[in-house]
Amino acid sequence: MIKKVIEALLFVSEKPVTTDEIKQVLDGMEEEKIKEAINELREDYEKQERSFAVVELAGGYQIITKPEFAPWVSKLFKRDELKLSNPSLETLAIIAYRQPLTRSEMEKIRGVNVEGVLKTLLDKGMVKIRGRKDAPGRPITYGTTEAFLKRFGLGGLEQLPKLRDFTEHDLEFDKEDEKLKIRVKKGADENAPDKEPA
Amino acid sequence: MTYKVQLPVFEGPLDLLLHLIKKDEINIYDIPIAKITDQYIEHLEVMQLLDLEIAGEFILMAATLMHIKSKMLLPAEDKEEEAPEEADPREELVRRLLEYKRFKEAAGGLKDMGARQRDSFTRLPGAEAPAAEGVESGFEASLFDLITAFGKVLKEIPKDRFHEVIKDEFTVSGKIHDILHMLVEKQTMLFSELFKNTRMRGEVVSIFLAILELVKLREIIVKQSAPFEEIEITRNPEWQKK
Numbered sequence: 001m002i003k004k005v006i007e008a009l010l011f012v013s014e015k016p017v018t019t020d021e022i023k024q025v026l027d028g029m030e031e032e033k034i035k036e037a038i039n040e041l042r043e044d045y046e047k048q049e050r051s052f053a054v055v056e057l058a059g060g061y062q063i064i065t066k067p068e069f070a071p072w073v074s075k076l077f078k079r080d081e082l083k084l085s086n087p088s089l090e091t092l093a094i095i096a097y098r099q100p101l102t103r104s105e106m107e108k109i110r111g112v113n114v115e116g117v118l119k120t121l122l123d124k125g126m127v128k129i130r131g132r133k134d135a136p137g138r139p140i141t142y143g144t145t146e147a148f149l150k151r152f153g154l155g156g157l158e159q160l161p162k163l164r165d166f167t168e169h170d171l172e173f174d175k176e177d178e179k180l181k182i183r184v185k186k187g188a189d190e191n192a193p194d195k196e197p198a
Numbered sequence: 199m200t201y202k203v204q205l206p207v208f209e210g211p212l213d214l215l216l217h218l219i220k221k222d223e224i225n226i227y228d229i230p231i232a233k234i235t236d237q238y239i240e241h242l243e244v245m246q247l248l249d250l251e252i253a254g255e256f257i258l259m260a261a262t263l264m265h266i267k268s269k270m271l272l273p274a275e276d277k278e279e280e281a282p283e284e285a286d287p288r289e290e291l292v293r294r295l296l297e298y299k300r301f302k303e304a305a306g307g308l309k310d311m312g313a314r315q316r317d318s319f320t321r322l323p324g325a326e327a328p329a330a331e332g333v334e335s336g337f338e339a340s341l342f343d344l345i346t347a348f349g350k351v352l353k354e355i356p357k358d359r360f361h362e363v364i365k366d367e368f369t370v371s372g373k374i375h376d377i378l379h380m381l382v383e384k385q386t387m388l389f390s391e392l393f394k395n396t397r398m399r400g401e402v403v404s405i406f407l408a409i410l411e412l413v414k415l416r417e418i419i420v421k422q423s424a425p426f427e428e429i430e431i432t433r434n435p436e437w438q439k440k
Binding site: 011012013014015055062063064065066067068070073074077079080081082084085086087088089090092093094096097109110111112113116117150151152153154160161163164 | 208209210211212213253255259294297298300301302303304305307308309311312314315316317318319320321322340
């Protein structure tokens with residue numbers, strides 16, 4: 001029953017539904033149970049091979065159509081286009097992983113002025129002012145927005161893929177992509193030991 | 199009176215260095231500084247020729263490269279001791295390049311995630327106007343790919359031996375017209391094809407600026423099938439619909 005109620009909520013909602021909202025609807029049902037029901041719902045869709053799925057997005061849950069159906073769906077509905085240049089994307093990546101940070105901290109990594117691209121990111125609502133740094137001049141710090149999470153299909157910042165670490169073994173620069181992927185995967189496992197079965 | 203308009207460049211010197219390193223499949227931990235410095239300065243010269251705004255950071259990096267180069271020429275003191283504190287003068291630069299490269303890769307990851315999310319539809323707020331959608335478009339080749347390609351073309355023009363006074367017969371708007379005409383006859387053109395019969399620097403520059411302008415106007419798409427492949431130019435199919 002809980003599962004069906006949640007399904008109904010997700011079905012009608014235009015934006016991600018948070019567990020808090022579901023809790024309200026279900027008279028303070030435990031969060032654990034809500035999450036369990038959502039997982040069941042997710043598995044149901046998976047088993048039935050539906051054209052849509054339940055995903056975690058910007059701290060809530062939403063039903064979306066699977067990307068493989070985009071060629072057809074896009075014939076009738078507009079896609080949410082976000083065109084960002086490579087410099088903008090790079091700056092956005094720096095902000096996403098290092099937030100909150102100041103403009104000069106971004107410039108230190110990119111090695112070039114970021115004023116123009118930062119303005120683009122602010123205009124597009126991907127980035128916002130977070131506060132001020134406790135340093136001389138109290139410079140403004142920036143961070144990503146909820147719109148950023150939604151636009152990139154993230155439930156939260158913790159879902160950002162791990163930044164790749166470079167080691168002395170990376171001698172073959174950018175050559176064998178496959179190798180790199182394997183190394184990245186390994187790295188990810190090592191960093192999540194508590195999830196591994198003993 | 200002539201007005202000089204400088205086009206801003208949002209890519210930085212680290213971008214250019216990574217581009218050069220990748221182009222020649224150079225080992226980032228053992229960069230041939232002399233070679234890279236020459237190539238770096240060559241690219242800056244081409245950018246200057248195109249009136250691209252070269253940020254001070256580019257000049258600073260050129261100075262840094264030359265500084266490292268000179269340091270590496272000096273014989274190491276106390277060779278027997280092999281002092282470990284005597285770090286490779288390239289170390290700091292390599293560290294910065296790697297740090298930047300991590301984020302460049304992360305940006306690539308974001309791009310993929312964004313594309314996936316773009317293809318995932320959610321319930322729409324009220325009645326959204328249905329849209330006609332075109333084919334995937336985009337500026338796939340990077341700025342430095344274009345500059346490298348352009349530098350190559352420049353090298354192939356014969357050097358003028360006489361001082362000639364020539365009427366300024368090549369205009370960017372004229373070249374835009376030419377390119378669009380050529381694309382009516384042929385669907386796809388190679389970057390080098392556009393420069394096949396050029397003999398003067400002025401003409402090459404006009405064609406190059408015409409390409410940039412057409413990209414900006416979204417009338418054409420500039421693509422590479424793989425990094426460092428020939429650059430292909432096609433008409434933007436979305437544009438034709440209008």
